[in-house]
Amino acid sequence: MLTLASKLKRDDGGKTGRASGASDSTHRVSIRDRLLTKEVSELEAHLPSTCKASFPDEDKLHHFQLAVSPDEGYYQSGRFQFEIDVPEAYNMVPPKVRCLTRIWHPNITENGEICLSLLREHSIDGTGWAPTRTLKDVVWGLNSLFTDLLNFDDPLNIDAAEHHLRDKEDFRNKVQDYVKHYAR
Amino acid sequence: MDDGDEPPIVLSHNTSLSSKSGGDKMFSLKKWNAVAMWSWDVECDTCAICRVQVMDACLRCQAENKQEDCVVVWGECNHSFHNCCMSLWVKQNNRCPLCQQDWVVQRIGK
Numbered sequence: 027m028l029t030l031a032s033k034l035k036r037d038d039g040g041k042t043g044r045a046s047g048a049s050d051s052t053h054r055v056s057i058r059d060r061l062l063t064k065e066v067s068e069l070e071a072h073l074p075s076t077c078k079a080s081f082p083d084e085d086k087l088h089h090f091q092l093a094v095s096p097d098e099g100y101y102q103s104g105r106f107q108f109e110i111d112v113p114e115a116y117n118m119v120p121p122k123v124r125c126l127t128r129i130w131h132p133n134i135t136e137n138g139e140i141c142l143s144l145l146r147e148h149s150i151d152g153t154g155w156a157p158t159r160t161l162k163d164v165v166w167g168l169n170s171l172f173t174d175l176l177n178f179d180d181p182l183n184i185d186a187a188e189h190h191l192r193d194k195e196d197f198r199n200k201v202q203d204y205v206k207h208y209a210r
Numbered sequence: 211m212d213d214g215d216e217p218p219i220v221l222s223h224n225t226s227l228s229s230k231s232g233g234d235k236m237f238s239l240k241k242w243n244a245v246a247m248w249s250w251d252v253e254c255d256t257c258a259i260c261r262v263q264v265m266d267a268c269l270r271c272q273a274e275n276k277q278e279d280c281v282v283v284w285g286e287c288n289h290s291f292h293n294c295c296m297s298l299w300v301k302q303n304n305r306c307p308l309c310q311q312d313w314v315v316q317r318i319g320k
């Protein structure tokens with residue numbers, strides 16, 4: 027099978043590629059893809075036990091899915107799918123991430139928008155995106171949204187946060203209801 | 211190509227460390243912790259943006275075959291990057307991505 031690593035090596039040898047169209051955009055793609063080749067192997071070597079990454083097309087490391095199956099807390103027994111798209115301008119800009127599984131969560135809307143500081147492109151403090159971060163940081167961040175980074179104080183889904191404040195047991199029931207319907 | 215132990219980097223860190231502690235006399239070699247200096251050196255030796263050694267050309271210049279034009283930039287925080295990599299990043303956020311201090315160029319060179 028043709029892996030991206032071997033494809034990049036071959037392109038390197040051929041320099042001005044036969045099939046390459048606009049050289050400017052292919053250059054920029056290749057910077058991203060070169061970074062991703064390293065980052066994906068680093069990610070696969072350090073994937074949390076609760077995570078599974080899948081690449082539908084091995085030639086497109088910039089598009090993949092992540093399944094998180096928390097083994098503790100409110101979301102235990104659920105399996106939550108994320109879609110990760112890495113833009114061409116990576117790593118000057120962060121990956122774009124959506125949650126594909128409907129979820130009742132203070133930091134994820136029911137439409138799949140996610141509030142995770144390191145995915146923020148412009149931030150005034152040091153918690154936003156920086157080119158020193160890698161896919162590994164993104165995956166560990168998403169995984170932590172179910173444990174350490176679960177944050178009821180600065181919610182994106184305000185209804186979910188207020189629900190938790192009002193009645194923790196009822197909040198737990200609704201979370202598990204959603205898990206039964208959408209996250210198995 | 212893998213020559214990570216360039217003397218100029220070690221020297222520049224020594225000078226900055228001694229000036230920070232206030233004394234302007236020469237530092238004593240007896241106090242020099244070789245192990246600590248080595249790990250500090252390695253950390254600075256790789257551009258944290260494109261992850262290529264700063265003494266080599268950055269990923270972009272390698273791809274575009276412009277190795278000669280690629281220089282290193284040092285910030286006042288003493289972190290170093292390829293000038294190409296850093297000038298792309300400061301357009302978005304004028305901070306050192308490693309220590310979050312405001313980015314002020316200390317020097318540019320090889």
Ligand SMILES: [Zn+2]
Pocket residue numbers: 257258259260261262268269291292295
């Ligand atoms: Zn660089």
Ligand SMILES: [Zn+2]
Pocket residue numbers: 267268269270271272279280281292294295
């Ligand atoms: Zn360069």
Ligand SMILES: [Zn+2]
Pocket residue numbers: 285287288289306307308309310311
């Ligand atoms: Zn710095």
